[in-house]
Amino acid sequence: MRDERLAAYAELLVGRCARVEAGWQVALFAAPAAEPLVDEVLRLLARRGAYALRRTTWPYEMAWLREAPEELVDALPPIELHTVREIDAVIAIEAPRNTREASDVPPERLAAVRRARRPFLDRISAHEIPWVSCQYPTPALAQDAGMSVEAFEDFLLGACLLDWDALGEEMRGYAARLDEAEEVRIVGAGTDLTLSIAGRRAIVSDGRRNMPDGEFFYAPVEDSAEGTITFGEFPSEQGGRVIRGIRLRFEAGRVVEADAETEAAYLHELLDTDEGARRLGELGIGCNPGITRYLMNTLFDEKMAGTVHLALGNSYTAAGGTNESVIHWDIVKDLRAGGRLYADGELVQEDGRWLV
């Protein structure tokens, strides 16, 4: 039986986000659990006269990844490389049966996968092709969110089926104020960090590349970060592990001190992935009013109105960024209780509420 909301969700992905045109070859990355949504997307691709290239957990399945030789994990197979070059759009639907399935894959192996995916990430980071990343409400995602599947479905659709043009307009207002500024300062619990965004302009993400969407973001000037940030409100999940209480101290844009309450060793492994992993690739500002609580699900959490997020690692070249890394790890800081955001010394947001 078909759910009308699912059809609307699919229309958002195919129409607004991927902007699919006739004759396109569209890669559809989706785990089997997403089948009802996949079917809706397939119907819409067919109606637009586009090919659907269905792939499951891309590029590698876990059972293969655990035992394959390192040198194979390290580079996409030539056929997939060709696909990356030729594809016209990407719709990626996460639908995990178990969000910790990667927890017994060695971190260096996950890093190798990230290196292998680089040609793909380069194309989407430069916005060469339309792409969208989203989720289908599986029991595993509901479990991480501490919700029933039905409640998570409602939450997910409530965060996605918005008036994106109106929210885009609102975000462009905030972004215009920050675009004028040279320096952003984030103050909050255990946090006083300044970043330069001089010469950089916001990318306003109004229902295009992620779903849920609803953020605007900058590629900070690479050597500018100074000070400390403590991500004490929310843990961060990465590579199937949960890292709590991350604290980072920056000097001249570089992490020079790092600690965490859990998985501190893993945090250091991630920072040591490559040189770019110690620098910021993104300052993002969450503006989605439908996301009111933390889910341990970055796709949602980083869009939450009243939060900011910093990404360690690769920056978006489309945003003027030059930092290169195989990681791009978004970590979310809640500013709703006592947080402040300054633009060139002027308070622009307090307790997560905009003053401009």
Next chain:
Amino acid sequence: MRDERLAAYAELLVGRCARVEAGWQVALFAAPAAEPLVDEVLRLLARRGAYALRRTTWPYEMAWLREAPEELVDALPPIELHTVREIDAVIAIEAPRNTREASDVPPERLAAVRRARRPFLDRISAHEIPWVSCQYPTPALAQDAGMSVEAFEDFLLGACLLDWDALGEEMRGYAARLDEAEEVRIVGAGTDLTLSIAGRRAIVSDGRRNMPDGEFFYAPVEDSAEGTITFGEFPSEQGGRVIRGIRLRFEAGRVVEADAETEAAYLHELLDTDEGARRLGELGIGCNPGITRYLMNTLFDEKMAGTVHLALGNSYTAAGGTNESVIHWDIVKDLRAGGRLYADGELVQEDGRWLV
């Protein structure tokens, strides 16, 4: 929890059938329901140092196929065409949730898919790359077989986990007798058909290309079929439809009269697919002792010891065949009750039992 028999099944597919070597790019076509077997196959591909390119229902998903423009259905997308050319081996695991899922797709659309798949079929028909086609025991397949899933699992594994070298030796003995002959005659209920196999040699299929396997087959001389055959014992499933009581009369290799008890109109549509669809592409002789009953599942039924099958349409170029068609439709004739097989006039099989 892992089933040792499933691991043995996977080893058969990867090792004996696909003969996978290090560095290969192996296409793995498998519907989601096959996941436990897919995981075993992925492990073995990883251990052999081969890439796994996982694809679901290839090339097109049904929800797309029902509504896509005709011209797109008619040709593989360029990326898939490239894959077909570059791939080193194919492992295809059928695992339908519903064997009649194609029943509301118009026949001309299914014919278009067959045309689109032609570059792929050409490569495997010429035996350019190792490939194997097999099944995973889903409820839908068990249902068609009139069995519980557990009984069907046992049946499937009993038909696959055989001593293939020993059965190959036995089949090569029968094939040697037929290779010497110029003419084969099939006699049985409503059936008296002669075919020339002069100058053609058997391909003995001893656990390589299909699993279950266990047949040897010829590409009959294209204009040689004369007489009538009635497939009265078993219905034949094609394109999600069940065709009962097929009767075909041949003159000079061509079907000149055709009838069926059910779906007669569809039978005629299939015969009208193209010129080659009215001619025989294959005479196959089933020899698998593990298959003792009809399942309405051609992969099994055509291997049943004591049966023969004729394929309308495309012939295997590797067997010397020259008939071209986008269809290759195997129809099984039971010879176990009153059937006889002659080689140049000599009785070589009676009631499904070999006399040589």
